[in-house]
Amino acid sequence: MIDAIKRNWRVGLLVVAVLGATIVLFTPMFAPDPGAEGIGNGTDTGSADGITNLQFGLDLDGGTRIRAPLVGYTATDVEFNGDDPATVASNVAGQLSNTTSTGVNAELDDPSEGGTGAVEVTDANVSETEFTAAIEAAGYAYDGVRPGVTEETLEATIEVIEGKINEAGLSGGSVREIVDASGRSFVLIEVPGEDRNDVEELIAERGTVRIDIFIPNDGNGTRNRAVVTQDDFENVGTASRSDGGGSYVPVSIVDTAPAGEPTPAQQLQQAIGQANQQAGNPGTDGWKCAANPADRGKCAGDYTQSEEPRLLLVVNDRVVNDFGMDGGLLQSMVQGTWANDPGFRLTTGAGEDSFQRAQQISINLRAGALPAELGEGSSSYISPTQGEQFKTYSLIIGILSVFAVAGMVFLRYREPKVALPMVVTALTEVYTLLGFAALLGYPLDLAVIAGFIAVVGTGVDDLVIIADEVMSEGDVSSKTVFDSRFRRAFWVIGAAAATTIIAMSPLMVLSLGDLSGFAIFTILGVLIGVLVTRPAYGDILRMLLTDR
Amino acid sequence: MVAIEVPEVEYTDYTNRQLVAIPLAVLAVALLILGGWYLATGAPADLGVEFTGGAELRLSASETSDLEMGTPEARAALEDPDTFSIEPSSIQYAPGDETYIVTFRPEDLPEDAGSGDFGDIAGEAEAAGFAVTGEDIVSASFGSGVQTQALGGVVIAFLGMSVLVFAMFRTFVPSIAVVASAFSDIIIPVAVMNLLGIDMTLGTVAALLMIIGYSVDSDILLNNSVLRRTGGFYESVQRAMRTGVTMTITSIAAMIVMTIVAWVFGIDLLRDIGVILAVGLCADLMNTYLLNVSLLRWYSFEGVSR
Numbered sequence: 001m002i003d004a005i006k007r008n009w010r011v012g013l014l015v016v017a018v019l020g021a022t023i024v025l026f027t028p029m030f031a032p033d034p035g036a037e038g039i040g041n042g043t044d045t046g047s048a049d050g051i052t053n054l055q056f057g058l059d060l061d062g063g064t065r066i067r068a069p070l071v072g073y074t075a076t077d078v079e080f081n082g083d084d085p086a087t088v089a090s091n092v093a094g095q096l097s098n099t100t101s102t103g104v105n106a107e108l109d110d111p112s113e114g115g116t117g118a119v120e121v122t123d124a125n126v127s128e129t130e131f132t133a134a135i136e137a138a139g140y141a142y143d144g145v146r147p148g149v150t151e152e153t154l155e156a157t158i159e160v161i162e163g164k165i166n167e168a169g170l171s172g173g174s175v176r177e178i179v180d181a182s183g184r185s186f187v188l189i190e191v192p193g194e195d196r197n198d199v200e201e202l203i204a205e206r207g208t209v210r211i212d213i214f215i216p217n218d219g220n221g222t223r224n225r226a227v228v229t230q231d232d233f234e235n236v237g238t239a240s241r242s243d244g245g246g247s248y249v250p251v252s253i254v255d256t257a258p259a260g261e262p263t264p265a266q267q268l269q270q271a272i273g274q275a276n277q278q279a280g281n282p283g284t285d286g287w288k289c290a291a292n293p294a295d296r297g298k299c300a301g302d303y304t305q306s307e308e309p310r311l312l313l314v315v316n317d318r319v320v321n322d323f324g325m326d327g328g329l330l331q332s333m334v335q336g337t338w339a340n341d342p343g344f345r346l347t348t349g350a351g352e353d354s355f356q357r358a359q360q361i362s363i364n365l366r367a368g369a370l371p372a373e374l375g376e377g378s379s380s381y382i383s384p385t386q387g388e389q390f391k392t393y394s395l396i397i398g399i400l401s402v403f404a405v406a407g408m409v410f411l412r413y414r415e416p417k418v419a420l421p422m423v424v425t426a427l428t429e430v431y432t433l434l435g436f437a438a439l440l441g442y443p444l445d446l447a448v449i450a451g452f453i454a455v456v457g458t459g460v461d462d463l464v465i466i467a468d469e470v471m472s473e474g475d476v477s478s479k480t481v482f483d484s485r486f487r488r489a490f491w492v493i494g495a496a497a498a499t500t501i502i503a504m505s506p507l508m509v510l511s512l513g514d515l516s517g518f519a520i521f522t523i524l525g526v527l528i529g530v531l532v533t534r535p536a537y538g539d540i541l542r543m544l545l546t547d548r
Numbered sequence: 549m550v551a552i553e554v555p556e557v558e559y560t561d562y563t564n565r566q567l568v569a570i571p572l573a574v575l576a577v578a579l580l581i582l583g584g585w586y587l588a589t590g591a592p593a594d595l596g597v598e599f600t601g602g603a604e605l606r607l608s609a610s611e612t613s614d615l616e617m618g619t620p621e622a623r624a625a626l627e628d629p630d631t632f633s634i635e636p637s638s639i640q641y642a643p644g645d646e647t648y649i650v651t652f653r654p655e656d657l658p659e660d661a662g663s664g665d666f667g668d669i670a671g672e673a674e675a676a677g678f679a680v681t682g683e684d685i686v687s688a689s690f691g692s693g694v695q696t697q698a699l700g701g702v703v704i705a706f707l708g709m710s711v712l713v714f715a716m717f718r719t720f721v722p723s724i725a726v727v728a729s730a731f732s733d734i735i736i737p738v739a740v741m742n743l744l745g746i747d748m749t750l751g752t753v754a755a756l757l758m759i760i761g762y763s764v765d766s767d768i769l770l771n772n773s774v775l776r777r778t779g780g781f782y783e784s785v786q787r788a789m790r791t792g793v794t795m796t797i798t799s800i801a802a803m804i805v806m807t808i809v810a811w812v813f814g815i816d817l818l819r820d821i822g823v824i825l826a827v828g829l830c831a832d833l834m835n836t837y838l839l840n841v842s843l844l845r846w847y848s849f850e851g852v853s854r
Contacts, residue, residue, distance in 0.1 A: 067690070181697050196683055197670070376687035378598075386606060386681035389645060393813040397806055404805040408798040446817050447754070453818075454758055457802055457825075461765055461795040468791040488777075495716055495768045500761030502708040506701035507757060515754045522758070 008543070014536035017528070018428055021435025025052045030438060053438040057445035057517075060391045062384030063192035064199045068377025069184060070149045070157055072122040073131045077143030080108065080115035086237060086250045086343060088140065092119055095134035096126055105238060105371075107150050118150045122372040147184070149372045152238045154185055156371045160363050161189060164202055170194060181509060187374065196381045203374070209233075209367035212312040213275045214303055214322070221304050223312070227271040228253060232264035234342070236365045239358035246350040247358035249365065252343035265342030269333040272325075275309045276334055282308040286327035299324070313346075313364055320364045321346075394449040401453050402427065405460050413467070417544045422463045425537040429459050432533065433525050447518040454518070455525030458500060462493045462534045470541060482546055486538045497530045554793045556786060559841065567842035571835050575732045578739035585742050593738050596747035599695040601688030602637075603652040603666040605673055606681045606814070608645070613677030617646040622678075626650060631676045633667055634658075642814025647681065649814060654688045698753045705757050706730070709764060716768075722775060725843040726767040729835035733763040736831040737824045744823075751820035758821070759828035762799060766792040766836045774844050781848050785841055792836060800829045 005012060024030045030053045058065050080088050085106035093104040103123030110116050119140070121131050132145055149157075158175050165173040173191040180186065191199050211228035214221055237250035257263040262270065276282070282291065287308040289299035298305045303312060303322040313321040323346055332338040346365075348357040382390070406423040413419045430452050437444055469489035470482055500522065507519035559567070582592040597604055607626075609617050616622060618641060625631060626639050626648060637653040650673070652666055665687075670680045686694075709730065714723045734756050741752065766788075773788035774781060807822030 069690075180693065181700060182693070184693070195670070195680070196685070197668075377690045378684070378686040380684040381680075381682060382606075383679075383681040386608075386647075389813075390815065393645070393809075393815060394818075397809045397813075397815070397818060400805050400809055401802045404801040405798055408794075408801045412794050412798075446815060450751070450754065450818055450821050453802065453806055454821075457799045458761065458765070460798055460802075461762075464795045464798065465769060465791055468787075468794070472787060491776075492769050492772050495772075496761070496765040498716075499709050499712055499764040499768070500758075502712050503705040503757050503760035503764075505708070506704045507754060509701075515750050518754050519757075522761075 008539050010532075010535040010539045011543075013532050014425075014428065017432045017435075017532050021432045021438075024435045024439045025054065027053075052434075054434065055438070055441055055443045056387070056391065057443035057448075058190055058192060058380075058387070059382055059445035059447075060387045060394070061192055061443075062382050062387035063190065064194055064196050064379065064381045065191075066189040066196070066199060066374070066377065066379040067178070067186050068374040068379075069147070069186050070122070070154060070372040071124045071375040072120050072149040072153070072372050073126070073128050073145050073147055074118050074120040074150050075131070075135055075142040075145045076118055077116050078106070078119045078135065079141045080106070080117055081140065082114040084108075085117065085240065086235070086252065088117075088119060088138075089235065089237075090252075091138040092121075092134050092140070095137040096121070096123075096130060105150070105153065107152055107238070108240070111243075120149050120153060120372075122149055122153065124373060124375075153371045154187070156238050156359060156362060158187060159359065160366065160368065160370055161187070161203055163363060164205065164368065165189075165191060168202055186377065193384055195383070196379050203370070205368055207316045207367040209313070209315050209365060212314055212319075213271060214306065214310045214312055215275050215278050216307055216309065217278070221306075224271060224275055227268055228264065230367065232268070233365070236362060238371065239355055239362050241355060242345075242347070244350065245354075246347055247355040248345040248347040249358050249362045250343060250345050251365065255339060255342045263339065263342075265339040266336075268342075269336060269338045272330070272333040273336070276330065279309045286330045287311075287325040289324055313361070315364050315367050321361055323347075390446065394446065398430075398449065398453065402456060405456060409460065409464070412464075418467050418471070418541065421537060421540045421544070422460065422467065425463060425533050425540070426456050426459045429455060429525060429529050429533045432528050433521060436524055436528070437521070442517070442520070445517055447515050448521050451518040451521030451525065454522045455529065458496070458522075458526060459529050459534065462496070462529060463537050465489050465492055466534065466538050467541060470538065470545070479542070479546060482542050486542075489538070490535070493530060493534060497526045500526050554790045557789070557837070559782060559785065559845070564842040564846050567838050571729075571732060571839040574831075574834065575735060578732075578736045581739040581742055582735065593742055593748040594745070595695065596749035596752075597651060597653075597684065597686055597691070598750050599691045599698070599748065601654040601686045601691040603669060603686075604682075604684040605648075605650045605652075605669060606683070607648045607650060607673050607678035608681050610674065610677055610679035615677040617641075617648065618643065622648070625676050625678075628676075632669055632672050634669065640814075642812065644809075644812035645814045647814050648678070649816070694750070698750065702734075702753060702756055705760055706734070709760050713764065713768075717771060717775070719775075719847075721843055721847040722771045725840045725847075726764060726771065728843075729767055729832070729840050730760055730763045732835050732839070733759050733828050733832045737827040740827045741824065746820065746823060749816065749820050751817040752824050755821040755824035755828070758825060759832070762796075762825070762829060763832045763835075766796055766832060767840055769795075770836060770840055771844065774848065781845060785844075789837060793833065796829050796833055796836075800826050803829065 083091070085108050088106040089104045096104070103126065104119065104121050106117060106119045108115050108117040119135060128145060135142055154177060158177060161175045165175065170191055175187065175189050178186050178188045189199065209230050210226045213224040213227055215224060232254050234252040234254045239247055239249055241247050253265040253268055255263045255265040287310060289296040290307045299310070303310045311323045311325065312319045329338065329344055346361055348354040348361065405426065409419045409422050433452060433455060437448070466486065466489045470485045472485070504519040504522050507515050586592045609615065615625060623639065626636065629635065634652050635656050636650045637656060638651045640649040642649060652669065657666070666685055670683050673680055710727045713726045717723045737759065741748065769792050770785065770788040773784045777784055803822045803826040807819055807826060810818035810822060
């Protein structure tokens, strides 16, 4: 018995693979989490069909996929000459007549020797030549300019889009970065069930943002509303790390107004001064929640507990963040000098998640505006009913192709002992591959289906080679004759498999197409075939053909 | 009962020159077609929407309109110049899915529009009484990037395959025979595509890469049989041929079925892959058993003894 198992270990391996695939495909243990937040979890965007644990991609489930680069230019290795990023950005923006400073960002990469970093423009109206001319005019040396935005802006944009999809309650949506072979980055947005217009509207949607001042008023807190409104922001930076280990978002307020009227910056410092007075001039060290340092923890998560005024960041009429104020900043506002250089930093302390919190604040401040706009790319939409039909059609195409193969094989061999195991083996290959798809949570789409059909094709080719080889030159009666013939057949199969894998591998890297699924599953199928199923067919054939 | 019997070919009746002439002539014609296409259109093949940019709509019957699909009225509604603000470049009908596939080209866009700005073609189709079941839009600038990558992908795959083949056989003539026949197997289907009016799409690129894999199968089988096995040259060729022809015909059958069914249901990706593979595999039969065999025969009888 043990001897028989040993001799037929290849068949054993096949049985194990089939059982494994069955477990992965049908047991609830491997079921994809329903309603799990698919956002940002790589390719895991499909949904299960209920019977099996297979997940389906947009082709087969319906939905919209948008691929687009982000509009902008980035100058790399810019020498900041000791200026801080906000100054660099505003200097460059000052040289551009057709954009506000919100359209220009600077990121410090290397603080040594006056600092070098990247400067980007995200305003679609600015051309590459205008941008390079502006950097030169502002007096900064740079290494080169490439189309696209900085990694920070790309991440921030992806996060804003993710936030929008989440808020709209669209489950299974995903937003991620893809990089093509030439190194250019694109944003890939996938939203199941929605059409292109809905998705584009959702992305373009703007919310409202304002800053309120909370005044404690001895426990009867009041709010001085909208001391800064949406149009008052001159520039909202991306999250940056400060030297002390904390993180911050630089913000500056508009300081221009029609003659005779106070500028938004002047209005803000006036409002702060009033609030400080109303609260009874609490501490010269700034607004710190409570005078007693031991009590300052109580503001965390509940600004209404504060004994001193606080700034509230309000997005779509909901308070999303609240801040105290640094002593120096408060002093300059109270004295009325701050409006001459109307910028401040919203800091997030030195905690572990401080940078993430700063990123979130930057996103909140933008109220849904993307840090960089989506440029010209591609979009595709399949309606859910059409996706459902594609599933049926793919199944029909698959079954008919297998019938065609089976028909040819029966015609050629006219020996069910040879042909039947051949068809069954080819089918188990597809079945095992489906198990892999479920295990990886890889969403099936039309390209993957094409990969399955390609695998059946190469699979049957190999099985024909094995069958012909072992049956050549008369009957196979002994195990040794069989084994030597089988090994010869295997050399050809292995060589063919290696070339197929080499030929398909470029497609895996070309992430722009929808064809990486085709390549991945063809390669996986060839591997499973060569390592598991095709050798097993040899064993099965031997059992049927040899005497012992 | 019909049975497939691979016929025995009397190779001894023909000289190497005669055998090689046919595949080389076909390859030359194919190259001429590609060259002509390049001179006439600026590209060796007609490029599809994914490469040139453009838009494609899938339209089926709408619940709110009694326009029936597949009728002259439906086609007339699509061809009516008032229906779309941009003139469609082609209108296809998929009978199995009762769906029209309407294609728009970037060159038909108004001059001031961006290369990917096809406006509200989906809304226009709905207004004409169709339901939109699919919409694909590719801007021209994005498409040209895809084009470069796809071409690069095919070239890299081909080089990779060549290196591997040389590494496996370590002799020049048998290796170059495999590489030459794989090259011809790729060129011939592209020429046939041009003649049939099929556009090059991502699906066809995938199929071309797949041909590299498939084509090498039968060549390796033949080389292996001739170079590594005992027995006479003709016996070895015959043995490899029996297996190889079965393999290739089986695959061709599967691909023809896939092409027809996918065409009926309007699944272009699978249709394109099927057509290219079917044509490429037919070319492979010719190249393997005429070109490759005669190169091997020359190598076995004359090349080695030199």
